[in-house]
Amino acid sequence: MAETVIKLQLNQQQLELLDRTIARGVARDRVALVRLALREYAAARKAETKAKPNDREPVR
Amino acid sequence: MSDRRVLFEHILEPGTGKAIELLKGQILRIEQLEGGQCADFNCFNLNDYKEFMHCGRTRTVHGFHPTKGTFMWSAPPRERAMLYILEDTVGHNDVLFPRCSAYVYEASYGFSVHTNCHDIQAEAQREYGLTPDDVHDSFNLFMCTGVDQDGHAYMTRQTTKAGDYVDLLALMDVLAVPNVCGADVMRTSNFALKPLKLTVFAATDADLARVPKTPVLASQRTPKDFRNPTIKADRPLRRDPSYKSEFPNTPIRVTELPIALSPEELATFRSVKRTDIYDEDDAAALRDLLFSWWEERFLQAHAGAPSIESE
Numbered sequence: 186m187a188e189t190v191i192k193l194q195l196n197q198q199q200l201e202l203l204d205r206t207i208a209r210g211v212a213r214d215r216v217a218l219v220r221l222a223l224r225e226y227a228a229a230r231k232a233e234t235k236a237k238p239n240d241r242e243p244v245r
Numbered sequence: 246m247s248d249r250r251v252l253f254e255h256i257l258e259p260g261t262g263k264a265i266e267l268l269k270g271q272i273l274r275i276e277q278l279e280g281g282q283c284a285d286f287n288c289f290n291l292n293d294y295k296e297f298m299h300c301g302r303t304r305t306v307h308g309f310h311p312t313k314g315t316f317m318w319s320a321p322p323r324e325r326a327m328l329y330i331l332e333d334t335v336g337h338n339d340v341l342f343p344r345c346s347a348y349v350y351e352a353s354y355g356f357s358v359h360t361n362c363h364d365i366q367a368e369a370q371r372e373y374g375l376t377p378d379d380v381h382d383s384f385n386l387f388m389c390t391g392v393d394q395d396g397h398a399y400m401t402r403q404t405t406k407a408g409d410y411v412d413l414l415a416l417m418d419v420l421a422v423p424n425v426c427g428a429d430v431m432r433t434s435n436f437a438l439k440p441l442k443l444t445v446f447a448a449t450d451a452d453l454a455r456v457p458k459t460p461v462l463a464s465q466r467t468p469k470d471f472r473n474p475t476i477k478a479d480r481p482l483r484r485d486p487s488y489k490s491e492f493p494n495t496p497i498r499v500t501e502l503p504i505a506l507s508p509e510e511l512a513t514f515r516s517v518k519r520t521d522i523y524d525e526d527d528a529a530a531l532r533d534l535l536f537s538w539w540e541e542r543f544l545q546a547h548a549g550a551p552s553i554e555s556e
Contacts, residue, residue, distance in 0.1 A: 191527050194529075223531075
């Protein structure tokens with residue numbers, strides 16, 4: 186199946202935060218960072234759903 | 246504690262307050278003599294009164310009830326730790342409520358004149374040339390408060406006893422201004438006005454060693470960093486015809502970052518995206534996910550508060 190392209194709209198401050206995060210070695214580039222965020226965010230929600238099935242808001 | 250040298254003692258009689266020069270490394274103890282008495286507290290940088298304790302910043306960092314082990318912060322753009330709460334034998338303090346004022350007692354109780362924290366603060370601060378407009382929101386010691394389910398702040402009675410106290414350690418030279426809360430027709434001080442005892446100690450090395458480290462950041466600005474460092478000396482506001490705005494990081498420029506998601510990634514995204522907020526706007530939902538993830542993974546303290554090295 187074909188990939189789906191989502192066009193993120195980010196301002197220069199948001200991009201700066203991403204780039205500083207990348208500079209820490211978290212991901213190789215902006216796209217990889219977004220993919221990592223998706224994987225880790227989804228994993229965290231899955232873990233929460235197991236722990237608290239009726240609470241959508243992340244536990245901080 | 247027993248090694249501390251006493252520098253000053255004063256009894257705060259009901260209806261009064263006292264402005265005290267509390268130098269860096271000195272401790273102000275505010276102590277119950279009979280119990281059941283709220284103390285309101287303001288403070289200013291002794292060398293620059295425009296830097297003052299800010300309850301809003303403090304409640305963001307430490308919550309609604311700062312107690313032992315927390316700081317009182319100054320307002321932006323200074324945002325420095327002014328005081329450290331070294332001891333607190335009760336643990337019920339408040340930064341939700343402002344100081345009570347004459348208006349409250351006139352509007353709700355019909356008093357033409359009544360003891361109130363704003364006016365007591367103003368009178369105490371007048372000794373140092375400050376005006377009633379310089380009184381700011383108070384740190385309310387021994388005051389029992391909360392937020393009800395409708396989002397309203399409430400106050401209730403306190404259970405403090407004679408000898409209970411809070412010790413405030415100055416981390417800079419400050420003008421400290423405690424007062425006996427003027428509320429005798431509210432629950433704040435159990436419907437009576439009682440005296441409080443003030444003691445200033447010289448902190449010991451052991452006291453000073455207990456203070457956690459706080460961040461020192463470029464954003465903690467002082468007048469030397471201001472575009473306009475001059476304190477305005479008259480009251481009317483008039484436009485500066487030479488003014489040209491210099492808002493930080495403007496103009497805000499938006500860049501498009503295309504993210505190609507595989508079918509598996511798209512399915513994952515759809516399983517977690519906040520359609521309740523963003524409906525079919527996948528770009529906004531993915532941006533939310535990205536920065537929500539960042540907060541979860543990298544923010545070290547609640548609500549953007551500075552991370553503080555704890556004891």
